[in-house]
Amino acid sequence: MRSASMRLNASHLEKMRIVGYAANSLTSRYYDVLRTQILQDMDKNGWQFLAITSPTPNCGKTVTACNLAMSVARLPEREVLLVDMDMHKAQVSEYLGINHSNNLLSVLEDRASLGDSCVEAKFGPESVSVLPGTPARDGAAEWMASQTMANVLQAIKREFRSGIVIFDLPPLLLGSDVLSILPRMDAVLLVTGVGTTTPNEIKECQKHLQRSHLVRVVVNKVSETSESYYGYGYS
Template sequence: MDPIRQALERSRAKQSTSQGNSSDPFAPFQSSIVHEDTDFREVKLSPAHLESTRILAYNPFHESGRTFDMLRTQVLQVMDDNGWQILAVTSPTSGCGKSVTACNLAMSIARLAERSVLLVDLDLHKPKVAEYLGISAQSGILSVLEGRTSVLNAIVRASVAQYQALVLPGQVCKAGAAEWMASQAMATTLQTLKREFRSHVIILDMPPVLVGDDVISILRQIDSILLITGIGTSTVPDIKECYKHLKSTPIVRVVVNKVSEKTESHYYGYGYK
């Protein structure tokens, strides 16, 4: 029996024990009560650590962070105009700065008084969100998919200064990452997040498009895409190949990102049409 099927069987067994004769292995997702005012585990982020990992947008006075404020405004305008809630952040290949951009964008949105944000690390190959933010994750998205914990218990409330963002950390999947991405468990989890966090902008830090079929597997669950490219990393053929794979989902913006040795982030963005 493959690992995913084994995990689903364990989930089914747990559900039968706790709720009688239910035969639905995904009932734990459907019955989870995840509200915006829930007391999530609190994590205080260290400004020094954020600076060291180039997460700068938590500070409204940081010059480099302001570039992410511009990106925030542009992205939110397109999402609001179209009634979109979920934004996937991805790149053609690794090394383009997608996770740094996703974290900075989330921190920038968190500074808006009328906005709430949920950052989800869906890179099951190389999850980086918890590392970049300085979060010690006790559980994460893979634990949720396997039925070992609930969404409620996996999400943390990360705060710095007076700002806060909800974070669902990632976990490395040693085998079967693509299968988990295409699973009903993933679809149900994303539906749960969208339903229970209606007032939140949900940012998904995805794997690179060209490393496998992970991103393609959940395109139907995604409203929009932010494509991150890197100077000296992404080639024109890479970008064209991404457009071919992502053509069914709107790309709100293409960011050409460059991270210098001085840990400053610069980008040039191309807007949604």
């Protein structure tokens, strides 16, 4: 799958709390542990599509998705595609510092091909393939449930068959968007926020995810809007 390429700016990544590119970073080691646990499950089961969601906004799901994708990309012989599928508040491009004219909506509306819409985001000797997103002005839930989206996912599976695909989804409890796409995902990572996520919200998410393969619940110690670094707990 041919795509445009660009080199990411380390200063911008650091500012946005994207540390997964730095193998020697103490903070990136949290993501490396999470990466190892998730890949073991995915490899064992032959899974390819990993969905990342949260109960509500500001839990850190997009930061987690970006850092996890970079951590996977640092492994030898591993390829990863990061898809921004949050059609309400697409932020992957902002966090990585990517500026690209095409995106997921371009593909859905048949204005651009999948290859022309992806970006090879380079950092050091490694790179992450990124399919940027953009907010849909209306009909986000309808796009997620559409046959067109199903066709795009099949195209991703076909053209990126040797790699792991990470999807940054909208928050689970904000509408029907995530529920309609979950059956097409192989596994789910739920990101919760200390001081943001309530016990009732976690229970509600678990109810919605009963038929999904929930590989991990990440407990994020600060919100996505905080300027400080954060740690993680796993369950």
